[in-house]
Amino acid sequence: MKTIGILGVGSIADVYVHNIKRMPHAHLVAVAARDADRTRQRAAEWGVAAETPERLLARPDIDIVLNLTPPAAHLETTTAALRAGKHVFSEKPLGINLADARSLASLADTLKLRIGVAPDTIFGAGFQKARQLIAAGKIGKPLMATAAILYHGADGWHPNPAFFYRRAGGGPIHDVGPYFLAALIGLFGPIKEVRSTGFRGSETRTITADGPEKGRVVPVEVMTSVLSLLSFRSGLEATFSASWDVWATGQPPIEVHGTGGSLQLPHPAWHGGPLRYAAPRSAWEPIPVDDNPLATHNWPPAEPTSSNYRGIGLAEMIEAMELGRPHRASAELAIHVVEAADAIIASAGSGSPVSLHDQPAVVEPIGSDEIARLYDATR
Numbered sequence: 001m002k003t004i005g006i007l008g009v010g011s012i013a014d015v016y017v018h019n020i021k022r023m024p025h026a027h028l029v030a031v032a033a034r035d036a037d038r039t040r041q042r043a044a045e046w047g048v049a050a051e052t053p054e055r056l057l058a059r060p061d062i063d064i065v066l067n068l069t070p071p072a073a074h075l076e077t078t079t080a081a082l083r084a085g086k087h088v089f090s091e092k093p094l095g096i097n098l099a100d101a102r103s104l105a106s107l108a109d110t111l112k113l114r115i116g117v118a119p120d121t122i123f124g125a126g127f128q129k130a131r132q133l134i135a136a137g138k139i140g141k142p143l144m145a146t147a148a149i150l151y152h153g154a155d156g157w158h159p160n161p162a163f164f165y166r167r168a169g170g171g172p173i174h175d176v177g178p179y180f181l182a183a184l185i186g187l188f189g190p191i192k193e194v195r196s197t198g199f200r201g202s203e204t205r206t207i208t209a210d211g212p213e214k215g216r217v218v219p220v221e222v223m224t225s226v227l228s229l230l231s232f233r234s235g236l237e238a239t240f241s242a243s244w245d246v247w248a249t250g251q252p253p254i255e256v257h258g259t260g261g262s263l264q265l266p267h268p269a270w271h272g273g274p275l276r277y278a279a280p281r282s283a284w285e286p287i288p289v290d291d292n293p294l295a296t297h298n299w300p301p302a303e304p305t306s307s308n309y310r311g312i313g314l315a316e317m318i319e320a321m322e323l324g325r326p327h328r329a330s331a332e333l334a335i336h337v338v339e340a341a342d343a344i345i346a347s348a349g350s351g352s353p354v355s356l357h358d359q360p361a362v363v364e365p366i367g368s369d370e371i372a373r374l375y376d377a378t379r
Contacts, residue, residue, distance in 0.1 A: 002318045005056045005086075006031040007077055008068030009042040011158075012091065012310070015299060016066060017046045019311040022379045025318050026064075032056035053077070057084040064089060064114075066314060071169030075100040078115070082107050087321070089116040089314040092178040093341065094334035096169035101338040105331035116327055117334035119179045120313025122186045123366050124271030125292035130256070130263055131187060131365060133287070138277065140260025142188065145238040147180045148251045153224065153244035159211030162218040164244075171222035172242040173341050176269070181337045183254060183268040184230065184238055190359045191340050192233045198226035198348035201245030228344050233359070240344070272297070272307025293371045315374035316366065332360040 004026055006013060013031070020028045030049040033039045043050035056062065057080055065081040067074065067090040074095055081088050088108070094117045095101035108115045121127065134142060149172050154161035164170050185191065201224045207213045225243035232238070241251075254265040264276040264284065271294040275287040289295045299308035313329035320327035336358040343354040 001025055001027055002063040002321070003061055004028045004064050004066055004314075005051070005059065005062040006066045006068060007033070007053055007056065007081070008070075009033045009035075009039055010068060013042065013068050015308050016068065016311045018299070018301060019309055019375070020314070022376050023311070023315045023318075023374060024376055024379070025322070025374075026315060029061060030056050030059065053080070057081055057086065062086060064314070064318070066311075067091060070163050071096050071174070072163065072166070075104065078104050079107060082111055082113055082115075085111075085113070087114040087317075089317060089329075090118065092118040092334070093169070093174060093338050094331060095338060096174065098335070098339050098342050101331075101335045105335055108331065114317060114321060114327065115331040115334075116313055116317040116329045117331060118310065118313060118329065119182050119268065120310065120316070120329050121179060121268050121271050122182050122363060123294065123312050123316065123328070123371070124266075124307065124309070125289040125295035126266035126271075126273045126275045127183060127186065127268065128292060128365060129275055129287060129289045130265050133263065133277070134187065134256065134258075138261060139256060139258030139263055142236050142256055142258045144236060145184060145188070145254065145256045146251075147184060147238060147240045147254045148249070149176045149180060149242040150246040150249040150251060151244065152247055153205065155205045156208045159209050160213050161205070161207060161209070162213075162216075165205060165218055165220045165222060165224075167221040171224065171226075171345070172244050173223075173226050173344050177242055177341050177344070178337045179268040180240065180242075180254065181340050182333065183265070184232075185333065185336060185340070185360070186363050187256070188232045188236045188238075189234045189362065190232070190336055191230050191356050193231040193353050193355050194228055194340065194343045194347050195353045196226055196228040196344045196348035197351070198223035198345070200224050201243075223345065223348060226344060226348050228347070230340070270307050271309040271312070292368050293375065293377070296377065298377065309375065312371070312375060316370075319374060328363050328366065330360070332358075333363060336360045
């Protein structure tokens with residue numbers, strides 16, 4: 001059993017708290033944020049202690065800090081947690097740039113502490129089944145993939161979306177991109193080179209989501225549309241379209257095409273399906289994923305419509321710590337995801353290809369029996 005303290009009490013924390021309570025080997029004891037009133041409110045909702053960040057890091061009964069602070073704060077907050085002797089599981093990305101990500105991983109290694117990093121949706125039912133099918137030759141030799149983030153940004157649903165449009169960690173490539181990059185790297189290995197172009201769809205955005213910031217106009221400092229070609233060391237080529245300037249789309253999140261068929265994968269921000277396969281000269285057909293526990297709809301709790309098991313990577317890291325083996329949602333993978341995101345933006349800015357150098361180890365598959373040990377939906 002490992003005890004957990006959470007830094008950051010924003011909207012994403014709800015699902016983490018919901019899932020931690022169903023992890024047999026994790027126990028949430030406290031939460032902290034800079035806003036004391038908000039922290040006390042959220043702590044009362046969840047039935048845990050409310051702390052300041054400094055007090056939370058000083059608590060001797062906390063083994064792991066779950067870092068849910070905004071990306072621009074990850075270097076400072078994760079550094080502080082590590083120096084306090086805590087293991088860390090961090091929301092994506094590990095750092096807002098490659099230098100920050102490498103610095104954090106190096107510090108953890110020096111202090112002999114663990115860093116796990118979202119996204120853990122690569123453990124999900126659809127992704128794991130797709131990986132099995134590709135490895136078994138279901139689509140023959142994989143040749144190419146398409147990936148697409150296409151919507152109109154966060155101003156219509158997030159109560160305070162200004163940070164999404166700031167240069168430090170903002171934009172679709174660094175915000176939503178890690179889900180797609182981790183999925184593609186998990187399937188096809190490291191990326192060798194990227195070529196990109198991009199633009200800002202507008203100079204400002206108006207917040208339309210309900211809340212105190214509604215109607216506020218915020219500046220856009222980042223490219224809100226980026227189109228990329230990713231060349232993998234395995235030989236596969238992938239197009240990656242990431243835009244917050246799109247009102248509607250019918251394009252699937254990820255498709256993979258090979259010499260013997262095609263696969264449509266679910267959105268990599270979720271842990272379930274659907275997954276579809278098309279044989280040569282045949283129509284799409286569904287591939288069942290119901291044998292995987294993470295296919296079950298669990299979110300929102302009152303009327304579940306989605307498979308949202310954020311934090312399953314934290315549970316897997318805890319088991320890996322107890323068994324003395326590497327964990328799957330590793331800093332090594334997270335560094336390559338940040339390296340790829342940085343390279344995509346750099347290429348779009350310069351108009352030239354950018355080479356990548358990191359080559360993370362292949363993430364081991366995770367089976368339904370292991371998931372069942374990590375997450376008990378009946379708790």
